[in-house]
Amino acid sequence: MFHLPAGVIYLDGNSLGPLPKAVCDHVSKMMRDEWGEQLILGWNSCGWMSLATKLGDRIGRLIGAEPGHVVLGDTLSIKVYQALAAGLDINRDRKVVLSDTGNFPTDLYMAQGLIKTLGKQHELRCVSPEEIWDNIDETVAVLMLTEVDYKTGRLHDMKSLTKKAHDCGVITIWDLAHSAGAIPVDLVAAEADFAVGCTYKYLNGGPGAPAFIYVAPKHADLVQPALSGWLGHDAPFAFERDYRPGSGVERMRVGTPPVIALKSLEAALDIWDLADMADIRAKSIELCDLFLTEVEARCPELTLASPRDWKKRGSQVSFRFSEAFAVKQALIAHGVIGDFRAPDTIRFGFTPLYLDESGVLAAVEVLENVITNRIWDQSKYKLREKVT
Numbered sequence: 001m002f003h004l005p006a007g008v009i010y011l012d013g014n015s016l017g018p019l020p021k022a023v024c025d026h027v028s029k030m031m032r033d034e035w036g037e038q039l040i041l042g043w044n045s046c047g048w049m050s051l052a053t054k055l056g057d058r059i060g061r062l063i064g065a066e067p068g069h070v071v072l073g074d075t076l077s078i079k080v081y082q083a084l085a086a087g088l089d090i091n092r093d094r095k096v097v098l099s100d101t102g103n104f105p106t107d108l109y110m111a112q113g114l115i116k117t118l119g120k121q122h123e124l125r126c127v128s129p130e131e132i133w134d135n136i137d138e139t140v141a142v143l144m145l146t147e148v149d150y151k152t153g154r155l156h157d158m159k160s161l162t163k164k165a166h167d168c169g170v171i172t173i174w175d176l177a178h179s180a181g182a183i184p185v186d187l188v189a190a191e192a193d194f195a196v197g198c199t200y201k202y203l204n205g206g207p208g209a210p211a212f213i214y215v216a217p218k219h220a221d222l223v224q225p226a227l228s229g230w231l232g233h234d235a236p237f238a239f240e241r242d243y244r245p246g247s248g249v250e251r252m253r254v255g256t257p258p259v260i261a262l263k264s265l266e267a268a269l270d271i272w273d274l275a276d277m278a279d280i281r282a283k284s285i286e287l288c289d290l291f292l293t294e295v296e297a298r299c300p301e302l303t304l305a306s307p308r309d310w311k312k313r314g315s316q317v318s319f320r321f322s323e324a325f326a327v328k329q330a331l332i333a334h335g336v337i338g339d340f341r342a343p344d345t346i347r348f349g350f351t352p353l354y355l356d357e358s359g360v361l362a363a364v365e366v367l368e369n370v371i372t373n374r375i376w377d378q379s380k381y382k383l384r385e386k387v388t
């Protein structure tokens with residue numbers, strides 16, 4: 001169901017999922033029959049306006065959200081900002097945003113920007129992932145964490161951390177960028193307050209596909225959107241002078257939805273309707289364990305950067321090596337696509353939808369060759385472009 005270029009073993013679906021074959025026809029049909037023929041009428045006749053919530057529910061099923069509580073739009077950075085602004089507004093009397101040093105930089109940057117804009121002396125407190133538990137206390141307004149660490153794959157225990165946060169009156173925001181489509185998530189069971197995530201990684205929506213946001217039912221009609229755009233208004237087409245938030249999670253919409261990107265995601269999600277998240281997880285653990293064991297045995301120069309225990313890991317395995325970037329480039333030249341995260345990490349994502357044991361073993365073979373024969377040690381593999 002995926003287009004994968006011949007001769008390539010793709011271990012980077014955690015960064016950009018590959019193209020689901022059905023996307024091409026689905027998107028070109030939308031262009032021809034909907035945009036082409038219906039013009040502006042398409043907003044109603046083709047259901048463009050309701051795609052953001054319709055697809056939100058399909059993602060909601062994968063992350064254990066209640067129907068009607070996930071909406072799509074904008075980028076993940078924007079959704080982090082919205083969730084954090086809402087969380088800080090709920091816990092107005094507290095000033096601390098607690099996160100960890102392993103969080104993805106944009107999540108922390110957005111927090112820094114929001115804190116500056118608010119001008120109310122909030123503090124972004126970043127501690128190591130292991131210290132999060134002990135730092136949850138009554139001074140914290142919002143606990144903002146990415147469930148699966150983008151660099152190492154280390155998995156936070158969403159349920160127990162959320163429980164402790166709630167016991168201390170803390171609002172929780174979970175970033176599911178490396179969870180959605182990678183591991184089973186149950187937001188309802190965890191009682192998460194907010195969750196956000198992107199759809200271009202494990203969900204295969206395509207480069208720049210829109211992000212999602214979840215707001216728990218108990219907050220959905222109370223949060224005051226920081227980005228009060230017209231599509232989050234209760235009556236966008238009344239063109240009223242003043243903002244009034246729409247009902248529930250729809251108030252987290254901002255502006256006009258990216259319909260072409262949503263259509264691409266719509267076709268990508270068809271695959272998820274056929275997949276069982278528990279099966280995906282079981283297979284992902286097998287593939288990750290196989291890769292980890294083989295690489296440790298055959299490439300002793302590499303240092304494992306991910307938890308060895310699968311219970312503490314998402315769907316990726318990372319290794320550290322001083323010349324990680326050159327190794328990554330050499331791997332690509334030899335048909336294995338993984339990725340590099342500065343300064344010294346090589347990251348491999350495992351997605352059972354299109355990867356099996358033979359692919360994993362073939363990738364290890366190439367990696368062993370690149371390391372053992374120092375193939376990476378050539379100037380052409382050390383040249384860095386804009387996106388590393």
Ligand SMILES: *Cc1c(COP(=O)(O)O)cnc(C)c1O
Nearest residue numbers: 075076077104146150175177198
């Ligand atoms: C991939 C990723 C992002 C990317 O944010 P964009 O706004 O989509 O560029 C943000 N946060 C985390 C945790 C990620 O893994």
